[in-house]
Amino acid sequence: MSVPLESDREPFASAHELRGLLQHLQRCGVTLLPTSAVVAAPPPAVADTVPLRAAAPVPPAAPPGAELAPPPVFGQPVAPAAVAVTPPLFAVAEPYQGPSLPLAERVARLQTLAAEVAQCPRCEVLACSRKNTVFGEGHAAARVCFFGEGPGADEDATGRPFVGRSGQLLTKMIEACTFSREQVYILNTVKCRPPGNRNPDPTEIANCRPYFEEQFEIIRPDYIVCLGLVAAQTLLNSTLSIGKLRSRFHHYRGSKVLATYHPSYLLRNPNAKREAWADLKMLMRDMGIAIPKS
Numbered sequence: 001m002s003v004p005l006e007s008d009r010e011p012f013a014s015a016h017e018l019r020g021l022l023q024h025l026q027r028c029g030v031t032l033l034p035t036s037a038v039v040a041a042p043p044p045a046v047a048d049t050v051p052l053r054a055a056a057p058v059p060p061a062a063p064p065g066a067e068l069a070p071p072p073v074f075g076q077p078v079a080p081a082a083v084a085v086t087p088p089l090f091a092v093a094e095p096y097q098g099p100s101l102p103l104a105e106r107v108a109r110l111q112t113l114a115a116e117v118a119q120c121p122r123c124e125v126l127a128c129s130r131k132n133t134v135f136g137e138g139h140a141a142a143r144v145c146f147f148g149e150g151p152g153a154d155e156d157a158t159g160r161p162f163v164g165r166s167g168q169l170l171t172k173m174i175e176a177c178t179f180s181r182e183q184v185y186i187l188n189t190v191k192c193r194p195p196g197n198r199n200p201d202p203t204e205i206a207n208c209r210p211y212f213e214e215q216f217e218i219i220r221p222d223y224i225v226c227l228g229l230v231a232a233q234t235l236l237n238s239t240l241s242i243g244k245l246r247s248r249f250h251h252y253r254g255s256k257v258l259a260t261y262h263p264s265y266l267l268r269n270p271n272a273k274r275e276a277w278a279d280l281k282m283l284m285r286d287m288g289i290a291i292p293k294s
């Protein structure tokens with residue numbers, strides 16, 4: 001008896017054969033078969049297409065001055081973005097030393113350190129040109145520290161971190177995470193303003209490292225959010241770009257470290273706020289904080 005070739009056979013020779021095929025597909029987990037109408041349907045509109053990966057939407061170019069009303073506002077819902085569950089690239093492994101301090105002792109030690117910083121002569125150029133040192137401020141037992149680069153003109157004038165335009169945006173970012181500035185701690189890599197808002201040089205960062213390391217030692221936050229490349233590379237001893245460092249947690253001693261864009265970069269590039277907000281949502285999820293609806 002000749003056996004027909006596959007191409008010679010009817011697609012489904014009988015109801016029995018068809019039933020067998022359907023039972024096989026069901027065992028394989030197939031619960032829905034497309035109809036010819038679906039197959040023939042036109043592709044969905046772009047707006048209905050769900051990307052397989054968290055490809056960031058490409059918004060239109062921002063008009064001049066758009067940074068004054070930047071989209072999106074932190075805290076507003078945005079298109080869902082996948083959170084990469086990836087291992088840390090960097091880990092500063094030594095744990096914080098000794099027992100955690102009571103709040104009053106933390107406050108006292110931070111005050112003593114701030115007084116020392118206010119007299120610091122280690123960087124000749126910065127020490128001569130500064131109006132004020134900018135030590136940092138916030139809660140001495142904060143769960144989250146926001147770690148920036150260095151003081152600008154407004155900060156130099158007031159002695160407080162992040163009080164200019166980028167500071168206002170940082171406040172919005174903090175509040176979008178359901179915190180207030182008083183509940184977190186804000187500090188910088190260097191405590192004196194580099195002239196002309198240049199980046200601090202490696203020697204200045206090395207000079208100031210013992211100060212921020214002691215601040216973290218005293219506060220022992222659960223999380224450190226590095227704002228921008230200088231802060232992230234300094235804390236993690238990394239040379240990678242911020243694009244490679246963000247979207248995952250790293251470790252510094254007992255703290256989880258998240259890197260995101262500096263608020264001043266976000267003011268210049270408002271479209272990057274979408275990614276920064278994704279970073280902050282990743283932080284909130286890890287902290288067990290419900291992400292605000294609006």
Ligand code: SF4
Pocket residue numbers: 117120121122123124126127133190191192204207208211
């Ligand atoms: S930047 Fe830091 S190390 Fe340099 S002078 Fe200022 S406080 Fe001292």
